[in-house]
Amino acid sequence: KKTRQSFTDKINDLMARYRQVDEEFFEELEEALIMSDVGVSTVMDLIDELKFEVKRRNIKETNEVKDVISEKLVEIYYHDDDETVEHINIQENELTVILVVGVNGVGKTTSIGKLAAQLKKEGKHVVLAAGDTFRAGAIEQLEEWGKRAEVEVIKQSAGSDPAAVIFDGIKAAKSRNADILICDTAGRLQNKVNLMNELAKIHRIIEREVPNAPHEVLLVLDATTGQNALSQAKTFSDATKVSGIVLTKLDGTAKGGIVLAIRNELNIPVKLVGFGEGINDLKKFDAHAFVYGLFADMLEEDEDHQ
Amino acid sequence: MAFEGLSNRLQETIKKITGKGKVSEQDVKTMAREVRLALLEADVNFKVVRSFINDIKERAIGQEVMESLTPGQQVIKIVQEELTNLMGGEQSKIAVSDRPPTVIMMSGLQGAGKTTTTGKLANLLRKQYNKSPLLVACDIYRPAAIKQLQTLGKQLDMPVFEMGTDVSPVEISKKAIEYAKQEHHDYVLIDTAGRLHVDDTLMQELEDVKAEVKPDEIFLVVDAMTGQDAVNVAESFNEHLDITGVVLTKLDGDTRGGAALSIKAVTDTPIKFIGMGEKLDELEEFHPERMASRILGMGDVLTLIEKA
Numbered sequence: 291k292k293t294r295q296s297f298t299d300k301i302n303d304l305m306a307r308y309r310q311v312d313e314e315f316f317e318e319l320e321e322a323l324i325m326s327d328v329g330v331s332t333v334m335d336l337i338d339e340l341k342f343e344v345k346r347r348n349i350k351e352t353n354e355v356k357d358v359i360s361e362k363l364v365e366i367y368y369h370d371d372d373e374t375v376e377h378i379n380i381q382e383n384e385l386t387v388i389l390v391v392g393v394n395g396v397g398k399t400t401s402i403g404k405l406a407a408q409l410k411k412e413g414k415h416v417v418l419a420a421g422d423t424f425r426a427g428a429i430e431q432l433e434e435w436g437k438r439a440e441v442e443v444i445k446q447s448a449g450s451d452p453a454a455v456i457f458d459g460i461k462a463a464k465s466r467n468a469d470i471l472i473c474d475t476a477g478r479l480q481n482k483v484n485l486m487n488e489l490a491k492i493h494r495i496i497e498r499e500v501p502n503a504p505h506e507v508l509l510v511l512d513a514t515t516g517q518n519a520l521s522q523a524k525t526f527s528d529a530t531k532v533s534g535i536v537l538t539k540l541d542g543t544a545k546g547g548i549v550l551a552i553r554n555e556l557n558i559p560v561k562l563v564g565f566g567e568g569i570n571d572l573k574k575f576d577a578h579a580f581v582y583g584l585f586a587d588m589l590e591e592d593e594d595h596q
Numbered sequence: 597m598a599f600e601g602l603s604n605r606l607q608e609t610i611k612k613i614t615g616k617g618k619v620s621e622q623d624v625k626t627m628a629r630e631v632r633l634a635l636l637e638a639d640v641n642f643k644v645v646r647s648f649i650n651d652i653k654e655r656a657i658g659q660e661v662m663e664s665l666t667p668g669q670q671v672i673k674i675v676q677e678e679l680t681n682l683m684g685g686e687q688s689k690i691a692v693s694d695r696p697p698t699v700i701m702m703s704g705l706q707g708a709g710k711t712t713t714t715g716k717l718a719n720l721l722r723k724q725y726n727k728s729p730l731l732v733a734c735d736i737y738r739p740a741a742i743k744q745l746q747t748l749g750k751q752l753d754m755p756v757f758e759m760g761t762d763v764s765p766v767e768i769s770k771k772a773i774e775y776a777k778q779e780h781h782d783y784v785l786i787d788t789a790g791r792l793h794v795d796d797t798l799m800q801e802l803e804d805v806k807a808e809v810k811p812d813e814i815f816l817v818v819d820a821m822t823g824q825d826a827v828n829v830a831e832s833f834n835e836h837l838d839i840t841g842v843v844l845t846k847l848d849g850d851t852r853g854g855a856a857l858s859i860k861a862v863t864d865t866p867i868k869f870i871g872m873g874e875k876l877d878e879l880e881e882f883h884p885e886r887m888a889s890r891i892l893g894m895g896d897v898l899t900l901i902e903k904a
């Protein structure tokens with residue numbers, strides 16, 4: 291478990307740069323994590339556990355406290371998994387179906403465009419299905435991304451049944467011997483029962499038409515989102531068995547810390563991150579960089595102190 | 597659910613704090629902790645929460661407890677009132693220029709709901725005020741952004757002014773106003789591209805459009821699900837543009853919407869409308885007291901207080 295080890299090193303490194311571990315330190319830690327939108331209860335639990343550990347082990351040494359913090363954060367992020375959970379599940383020699391879901395405006399269509407371009411570059415034959423038949427201009431938007439990524443887009447007219455479009459997409463992908471089919475869906479808020487049922491139906495059709503599919507169900511989360519992302523992850527998982535998260539808009543000032551709580555409570559890993567509106571602005575998730583980001587402000591402030 | 601809200605949190609605490617008379621410092625301290633957690637879980641910004649709690653403490657300690665209430669309930673009542681006050685102010689009035697057309701410019705982060713809200717506002721202006729708005733497509737960046745606005749225009753049977761994607765938004769908005777005058781439109785609604793508050797080039801573009809067309813209203817459109825970052829976003833947009841109002845979208849979801857409080861706290865501009873769905877008639881007036889209860893998740897507590 292190499293990744294896990296280097297992750298620990300990194301946190302240790304980070305903590306070593308901080309001054310003393312006292313009540314004030316814990317307060318600042320709490321603040322930094324809350325400001326990054328890490329779930330409130332996750333933060334409280336973490337801080338309580340840390341304080342408890344410090345007491346239990348009768349730790350006086352600053353460095354040892356730091357070790358405990360590293361352990362806990364690693365535990366929260368990786369559990370017993372290693373970094374392979376962050377890989378996109380692509381099948382060799384058979385059709386891979388990727389379903390993309392999420393609430394309104396988070397970046398589903400854009401992320402699909404970027405992902406298609408990447409996979410295409412890797413030599414894959416990619417097809418897109420325009421499953422958002424509801425939002426004004428959604429089909430045209432995906433078509434434009436199809437052009438940019440140089441991949442084919444399967445569509446019907448606006449207002450038609452999204453499940454039928456996905457069904458068409460599967461048929462087309464099979465008949466063209468495509469490697470990967472990526473299905474766009476309309477944004478929907480997770481408390482809309484009808485719309486979540488519609489999504490479950492799309493999921494069932496994919497399951498029925500392609501063995502072992504969908505191979506990935508990617509939930510797109512906007513890093514700007516706060517605590518509600520946890521509820522999104524729960525409800526979308528119930529409807530479609532989400533296998534990974536695409537965390538978008540990390541090019542802003544939001545940290546997207548809620549994914550830590552999602553990982554902790556629902557065990558769904560982040561697989562990709564979006565950091566811009568350009569076709570190349572998508573990369574693999576890097577837990578090190580991410581956790582570093584959560585503390586970055588705290589560290590910078592401290593450096594100012596010294 | 598993670599969001600139990602204040603009512604659950606406070607049931608126990610309220611029960612414990614009994615004994616009438618004045619609200620003691622200890623009562624307030626006990627309640628403040630729960631209120632703080634509830635606000636943080638509702639995504640109210642950390643710093644906003646801190647100053648809010650301090651204000652509450654000051655106001656609550658030593659207060660006479662109303663005959664019908666326990667000190668616990670009294671504190672909650674104060675919290676509710678203060679929250680409502682903070683988010684209150686003049687509402688949902690839209691500027692009217694004495695020299696038509698009245699110009700409204702939309703701004704906000706990517707995907708916040710600007711284009712949809714542009715359509716909704718146009719619909720509302722026609723329905724409630726009998727106005728004839730012109731929609732203007734100034735998003736020259738996002739794929740199919742113009743097409744999206746045109747589709748909304750078609751649904752509304754309203755004209756959309758566009759000049760494709762090769763002309764600058766400044767030029768487009770300038771021409772749009774000339775066109776609106778010519779065609780006797782009394783409102784011009786300018787849809788702009790989503791942008792990050794830290795993107796200097798694109799923020800400058802909005803300033804340029806503002807300088808050119810001198811809008812009567814500049815709305816910041818914000819997703820109600822926004823977390824701690826809402827203050828940074830609102831602060832920057834306000835610094836660059838001096839916004840005149842806020843539209844909070846996607847409140848038809850199950851988010852607590854604490855961003856509303858954060859934004860109000862840092863911009864001190866009214867929240868004018870809320871988006872309650874994807875359809876073009878789903879734009880509503882903002883009600884501060886409802887928002888306060890929603891943020892606190894305390895509907896039950898309030899009824900409990902009202903009944904007492």
Ligand SMILES: Nc1nc2c(ncn2[C@@H]2O[C@H](COP(=O)(O)OP(=O)(O)OP(=O)(O)O)[C@@H](O)[C@H]2O)c(=O)[nH]1
Pocket residue numbers: 392393394395396397398399400401422425428475476477478510538539540541542563564565566567571706707738790792
């Ligand atoms: N800055 C930034 N903007 C992004 C990123 N990803 C997407 N966007 C922008 O966010 C906005 C919404 O993106 P879409 O791809 O349309 O989102 P969606 O989830 O498909 O939206 P709906 O289909 O309406 O639910 C667009 O303006 C995108 O350009 C990102 O990583 N960074």
Ligand SMILES: Nc1nc2c(ncn2[C@@H]2O[C@H](COP(=O)(O)OP(=O)(O)OP(=O)(O)O)[C@@H](O)[C@H]2O)c(=O)[nH]1
Pocket residue numbers: 394395425477479704705706707708709710711712713735738741788789790791817845846847848849870871872873874
């Ligand atoms: N449920 C719900 N969805 C909304 C609301 N307002 C907007 N949306 C949806 O949010 C998504 C983004 O809306 P847009 O109007 O395209 O947002 P935008 O700010 O113009 O996005 P960009 O131009 O890409 O920056 C779309 O799927 C809309 O249908 C609302 O009040 N409720």
Ligand SMILES: [Mg+2]
Pocket residue numbers: 398399400422428474475476477
């Ligand atoms: Mg989309």
Ligand SMILES: [Mg+2]
Pocket residue numbers: 710711712735741787788789790
């Ligand atoms: Mg738009």
